[in-house]
Amino acid sequence: MTGHHEDRYFDSDPVIRRHARALYEETRALPIVSPHGHVDAAVLARNEAFVDPASLIITPDHYILRMLYSRGIPLESMGVVPLDGAPPAEHDPRRIWQTFADNWRLFRATPTRAWLEYELRDVFGVERELDSDSAQPVYDEIAEKLGSPEFRPQALLERFNIEVLATTDAATDSLEHHRALGAMNLGSRVVPTFRPDALFQIAAPGWREEVARLERVSGGSIGSYDDLMKSLARRRAEFRAMGATATDHGVLSPQTERLADSEAESLFDKAHRGEASEDDQSRFEAHLLMEMARMSVDDGLVMQLHAGAMRDHNDMVRRRFGPHRGGDIPVAAEFTRNLRPLLNEYGHEPQFHFIVFTLDESTYSRELAPLAGHYPAMLLGAPWWFHDSVEGMMRFRRQVTETAGIENTAGFTDDTRAFCSIPARHDLARRVDANYLAGLVARHVIGMNDASDMARDLAYGLAKRAYKLT
Numbered sequence: 001m002t003g004h005h006e007d008r009y010f011d012s013d014p015v016i017r018r019h020a021r022a023l024y025e026e027t028r029a030l031p032i033v034s035p036h037g038h039v040d041a042a043v044l045a046r047n048e049a050f051v052d053p054a055s056l057i058i059t060p061d062h063y064i065l066r067m068l069y070s071r072g073i074p075l076e077s078m079g080v081v082p083l084d085g086a087p088p089a090e091h092d093p094r095r096i097w098q099t100f101a102d103n104w105r106l107f108r109a110t111p112t113r114a115w116l117e118y119e120l121r122d123v124f125g126v127e128r129e130l131d132s133d134s135a136q137p138v139y140d141e142i143a144e145k146l147g148s149p150e151f152r153p154q155a156l157l158e159r160f161n162i163e164v165l166a167t168t169d170a171a172t173d174s175l176e177h178h179r180a181l182g183a184m185n186l187g188s189r190v191v192p193t194f195r196p197d198a199l200f201q202i203a204a205p206g207w208r209e210e211v212a213r214l215e216r217v218s219g220g221s222i223g224s225y226d227d228l229m230k231s232l233a234r235r236r237a238e239f240r241a242m243g244a245t246a247t248d249h250g251v252l253s254p255q256t257e258r259l260a261d262s263e264a265e266s267l268f269d270k271a272h273r274g275e276a277s278e279d280d281q282s283r284f285e286a287h288l289l290m291e292m293a294r295m296s297v298d299d300g301l302v303m304q305l306h307a308g309a310m311r312d313h314n315d316m317v318r319r320r321f322g323p324h325r326g327g328d329i330p331v332a333a334e335f336t337r338n339l340r341p342l343l344n345e346y347g348h349e350p351q352f353h354f355i356v357f358t359l360d361e362s363t364y365s366r367e368l369a370p371l372a373g374h375y376p377a378m379l380l381g382a383p384w385w386f387h388d389s390v391e392g393m394m395r396f397r398r399q400v401t402e403t404a405g406i407e408n409t410a411g412f413t414d415d416t417r418a419f420c421s422i423p424a425r426h427d428l429a430r431r432v433d434a435n436y437l438a439g440l441v442a443r444h445v446i447g448m449n450d451a452s453d454m455a456r457d458l459a460y461g462l463a464k465r466a467y468k469l470t
Helices: 014-027 041-046 051-057 060-070 093-102 111-123 135-146 153-159 176-182 205-219 225-241 261-273 278-298 317-322 340-346 361-372 391-406 420-441 448-466
Strands: 033-036 162-166 189-191 246-251 302-307 353-357 376-380
Touching: 014 033, 014 111, 014 317, 014 420, 014 448, 033 060, 033 420, 041 153, 051 060, 051 135, 051 420, 060 093, 060 111, 060 135, 093 225, 111 391, 135 189, 135 391, 162 246, 162 317, 176 189, 176 205, 205 225, 205 261, 246 278, 261 278, 278 302, 278 340, 340 353, 361 391, 391 420, 420 448
Parallel strands: 033 162, 162 189, 246 302, 302 353, 353 376
Antiparallel strands: none
C-alpha cells in the first residue's frame, strides 16, 4: 500500500528520521493502554463473530461517515438506520463497501486514511491497494477472516496487546456486560467510565425520561436535587466496583460555578416541571461540574472534561439518525475564567486528577498549557478527534510542551468506537511522538536518553499514571 512505508510520518530530514526510527522501535511493541474510548462492552462480552466488513469498519466510524456525507453521499447508503426504524436505503454490505471503495480518494492525506491502511494491512493482512476494482476481492478477504476464531473480539483484544480498555457508559447503564467481562479471564482489563451528561442537560426534551432510567437502575425515587446527587453518588460507587477509574463530561463551554443548594434545588424543580431554559441548563451544568470534582476528591475517580464542540450541529442528521454521526463542530472555548472556581477549590487536592480536552487549538499555549503547568490536579488530554492527525498532534506538542512539559499531559487516548482502529491510532501517535522528540534531539534540546524515557511515557506510562491504572 502506498501509505504503508516503514518510515511513514517521520521527517524527511535524515538525522531526525534516524532518531525517530530508533525511538519508535522502543515503543512500537509496548502494550496499549486505552483509557478513553467508546467500544461497546457488549461486543466484547458476547464475543460473537463480526458480521461483515462494512458493519465492522464503515458504519460505526463517524470519521468515515462524515467525510462521505460531506461529498453528498447519503448516510442511508452506508447502512445507517434512521431513528424511525425505517430500513436503510442500502442493506447489502457488499454495496456499502463498494461505495466506500469508490470514494477512497476522499480520504487522501487524512488520519482516517492512515488508520484504515493500517487496519487493512496489519490487522487483516490485505496487500493490494483498495480501489473500485479491488473492492470486492478485498471484501472477500476480510469476510473470510472474520469467520475465523482468531478474529473474534476477545481474540483481537489479546492480539492487539491491549492491557486496559475503558468504555464510556451512561450513568444509567446497567453494567451487565461489564459484569460478564469481569467474570472472564481475558488477560486485559475492560473497565467502564461514568458519563452522566444526559442527567445534567435539564433543558433537553428527554431529561425526565433519563431521570426515570436512573431511578430504575439506582433503585430509588428522584424527586429532588438532593435525591439526584445521592443517586449519582451511588452509581459512581457501582462503577468503581466494576473497575472504573474515571468519569467523563462533555460540555459546550467549560463553565464552572458553585450554586447554593437552594438555587440548585430550584433549577431541578423547574426541570421537573419541564420549564428549564438553556440558561438554566448552563448554570446547572456549571454547578454539577463542581459537584463532580468534589466527588472525585472523595472517591478518587479521575475527572475528564471535553469542551469546545457544538454537538450534532446538523439538526436534520440528528433528528433522522440520532447523535454521533459526525456533526460535531469546533467552537471557541475559554478556560482561564471558566475553570477558575473549580481549580481554586479543588486544583490543589492530591487525590484529584482533572484531565481537560478541547477542539479549540487556539487555547493550547494561551490558556491550557499555563493552567496545567500551574495547578497540580490538572492534566491536558491528547488532541481530540479532528486533531489526532499527524499535523494536529505535532501542533499540540509544539504549543504545549515548552510550558507544561509532558508530565502535565495524560498520554494518548484513541477515543474510538471502531474497535479494529485502536492499534492503528496508537501506532500513529507513537510514530508522531517519536518524530517530535527526534526533532528535539537533532537540535540538541534533549539527549537520546531523555527522548527514550519521554517516548515510552507518551506511549504508555503517562496514561497509566493519569488514569490511576498502575
